[in-house]
Amino acid sequence: MTLLSLALAGLRDNRLSHLLSVLMLGIGLGTVTLLLLFSGTLADRLGRDARDIDLVVGAKGSPLQLVLSTVFQADIPTGNIPLAEAEALAANRQVRLAVQLALGDAVGAFRIVGTSPAYLTLYDAHLADGRLWQKPMEAVLGASAAARLRLKPGDSFVGAHGLQGEGHLHADHPYVVTGILAESGTVLDRLVLTAVDSVWEVHEHHHHHDADHDDDDDGDGDGDAERAGREVTAVLIQYASPVAAISLPRHINLETPMQAASPGFEIARIYSLVGVGLDAFRALAASLILTSGLSVFVALYERLRARRYDLAVMRLLGASRRQLLVTILLEGVLLAGAGAAFGLLLGHAGVLALHHLLPAGHAFAVVSSAWRVEEWLVPALAAAVGLVASIIPALAAYRCDVSAALAGAEV
Amino acid sequence: MLAVNGLSYAYPGGAALRFPDFALAAGETAVVAGPSGSGKSTLLMLIAGLLTPATGDVQVAGRQLSEHRGAAGDALRGQLMGVVLQSFRLLGHLSVVENVVTAQFFAGRRPDRAQARAVLASLDIADLAERRPDALSRGQLQRAAIARAVVNRPPLLLADEPTSSLDDDAAEAVLALLTDVSGRLNAGLLVATHDSRVKARFSRIVELRQSAEGAP
Numbered sequence: 001m002t003l004l005s006l007a008l009a010g011l012r013d014n015r016l017s018h019l020l021s022v023l024m025l026g027i028g029l030g031t032v033t034l035l036l037l038f039s040g041t042l043a044d045r046l047g048r049d050a051r052d053i054d055l056v057v058g059a060k061g062s063p064l065q066l067v068l069s070t071v072f073q074a075d076i077p078t079g080n081i082p083l084a085e086a087e088a089l090a091a092n093r094q095v096r097l098a099v100q101l102a103l104g105d106a107v108g109a110f111r112i113v114g115t116s117p118a119y120l121t122l123y124d125a126h127l128a129d130g131r132l133w134q135k136p137m138e139a140v141l142g143a144s145a146a147a148r149l150r151l152k153p154g155d156s157f158v159g160a161h162g163l164q165g166e167g168h169l170h171a172d173h174p175y176v177v178t179g180i181l182a183e184s185g186t187v188l189d190r191l192v193l194t195a196v197d198s199v200w201e202v203h204e205h206h207h208h209h210d211a212d213h214d215d216d217d218d219g220d221g222d223g224d225a226e227r228a229g230r231e232v233t234a235v236l237i238q239y240a241s242p243v244a245a246i247s248l249p250r251h252i253n254l255e256t257p258m259q260a261a262s263p264g265f266e267i268a269r270i271y272s273l274v275g276v277g278l279d280a281f282r283a284l285a286a287s288l289i290l291t292s293g294l295s296v297f298v299a300l301y302e303r304l305r306a307r308r309y310d311l312a313v314m315r316l317l318g319a320s321r322r323q324l325l326v327t328i329l330l331e332g333v334l335l336a337g338a339g340a341a342f343g344l345l346l347g348h349a350g351v352l353a354l355h356h357l358l359p360a361g362h363a364f365a366v367v368s369s370a371w372r373v374e375e376w377l378v379p380a381l382a383a384a385v386g387l388v389a390s391i392i393p394a395l396a397a398y399r400c401d402v403s404a405a406l407a408g409a410e411v
Numbered sequence: 412m413l414a415v416n417g418l419s420y421a422y423p424g425g426a427a428l429r430f431p432d433f434a435l436a437a438g439e440t441a442v443v444a445g446p447s448g449s450g451k452s453t454l455l456m457l458i459a460g461l462l463t464p465a466t467g468d469v470q471v472a473g474r475q476l477s478e479h480r481g482a483a484g485d486a487l488r489g490q491l492m493g494v495v496l497q498s499f500r501l502l503g504h505l506s507v508v509e510n511v512v513t514a515q516f517f518a519g520r521r522p523d524r525a526q527a528r529a530v531l532a533s534l535d536i537a538d539l540a541e542r543r544p545d546a547l548s549r550g551q552l553q554r555a556a557i558a559r560a561v562v563n564r565p566p567l568l569l570a571d572e573p574t575s576s577l578d579d580d581a582a583e584a585v586l587a588l589l590t591d592v593s594g595r596l597n598a599g600l601l602v603a604t605h606d607s608r609v610k611a612r613f614s615r616i617v618e619l620r621q622s623a624e625g626a627p
Contacts, residue, residue: 001512001522013504310502316459317559318489318517320482403456406496406571 007330021296025339028288033347041367049187050263058234063261070234080231094244099236102199105159110145112192114199123186130179136197139175143183173202297389304393312405325398332390340382412437412599417467435599443603445619451603472566489518493560497572499552501544507555508540518563530558570602
């Protein structure tokens with residue numbers, strides 16, 4: 001027998017009301033867990049996906065939409081820009097690295113992105129299997145995309161028009177998988193990468209399908225005249241020097257038909273938009289935890305009144321004031337511990353449920369149910385609630401007047 | 412074994428209560444008698460060290476509980492005396508054997524389930540060890556409460572109104588049991604009661620006559 005086993009026996013004694021307290025606390029802490037997982041993964045993801053991209057250049061429109069659609073692959077693009085402009089940018093002395101992106105098709109829920117191998121270097125991505133694309137209609141798949149689509153090097157697939165893969169199939173232009181990327185925890189995991197030429201090839205064929213266009217299977221063999229009409233969706237840029245941050249966006253926005261958007265600035269805007277929702281969630285979690293703390297307090301305090309005589313008997317048996325104090329505090333902390341465990345399970349189960357409910361390519365599907373360091377906050381919060389809720393009943397037990405309690409119950 | 416000298420108690424309201432001097436040898440039994448409000452329960456609390464006397468002292472087995480403050484005094488109380496209360500109050504959320512083990516634990520001894528069961532067996536209730544108190548008859552409760560009081564083999568047994576609301580046969584049974592176990596332990600037995608049936612059974616009687624104003 002220990003004070004712990006006494007506390008456990010005390011909790012068993014009034015299990016329905018204690019179960020209710022644990023449930024309430026668990027729901028409150030589950031909401032906190034969900035918030036931590038959600039905002040943590042979001043912050044990680046936003047930071048990691050945009051880490052090495054200083055500027056995005058694309059068609060005029062909403063800068064937030066431009067960043068969302070090209071850096072995070074989570075919105076439809078603002079439009080296209082002429083290839084010539086994109087190439088001029090790459091030649092600009094203020095630009096160290098320019099990565100072209102050409103969007104338009106998808107396979108299943110995964111976007112097909114026409115780009116150059118430099119796109120991979122932005123994220124330090126490595127091949128897990130196979131090799132990079134070397135000619136049009138060869139593709140490299142991100143880890144999640146490959147797993148979901150069940151594709152491996154040597155397999156072939158066809159893209160569908162539209163970014164959700166909902167349009168008609170480009171059945172006569174199959175891609176061949178040449179490689180699979182190792183999981184990088186970035187946007188690349190959810191993409192299908194290929195040469196920009198592949199996208200042109202599929203779409204030129206598509207656009208001129210009814211015209212008397214001579215199908216040109218060799219994307220490398222295009223003449224200047226043909227390149228002149230070509231477009232890409234956006235260019236991701238790394239500055240050559242910090243000075244570029246001042247002059248380059250200005251130059252692009254004022255003197256070209258394109259717009260330049262800073263991912264860092266747009267992430268801050270995302271936060272200010274999402275932040276309101278997160279704050280509402282936080283307030284909800286706080287009120288749930290407050291209510292459950294109150295219910296723990298009421299449960300312990302009510303039972304203490306009923307147990308005054310028992311406490312007096314324990315004193316008669318030789319229990320010290322401090323032993324009674326610790327026993328009641330332990331009851332509060334045990335309830336809180338159970339609430340914390342339940343809350344953590346609930347939060348993680350919630351994320352797993354989200355994964356089942358959302359389509360594979362959905363931007364929120366990136367929220368990971370993996371354990372995060374910040375989750376120490378959940379048991380800490382629970383311990384605080386348990387201690388605060390039990391301190392008054394515990395002190396009342398400490399101060400319990402044995403002879404009055406015995407006399408009172410002896411009526 | 413038990414010596415009460417010049418003992419008085421001042422209630423928080425200001426009223427004071429004086430107790431007669433008396434002593435109890437090992438194996439000796441006595442009744443503290445008196446009407447309601449004469450301070451019987453107060454005397455037991457003073458002996459148990461749960462109230463602080465205004466004057467005088469109480470010695471149990473040569474030790475003065477009021478000199479041992481805090482947790483040490485509490486554990487000493489658990490070792491020096493076993494208490495049987497009116498209606499035998501067991502801890503309702505613990506089984507019978509756990510109630511007995513609790514007395515070992517709070518007396519600062521190593522909890523010993525085997526010994527607790529042996530004590531239950533000596534009182535013929537070994538088969539009730541795992542029952543909850545609310546599943547016990549009154550007679551079984553008495554035996555369980557006595558088992559809890561004697562498990563630490565204390566030199567002094569205190570009983571507060573053990574026969575109230577019992578019929579004659581039941582009252583006789585519990586008194587016989589108390590005198591039997593105190594005899595076996597060679598412990599002093601002090602029974603506080605206003606029940607004339609109890610007084611008739613014991614030869615030594617400590618009468619509390621005065622009544623303090625404001626006393627409970």
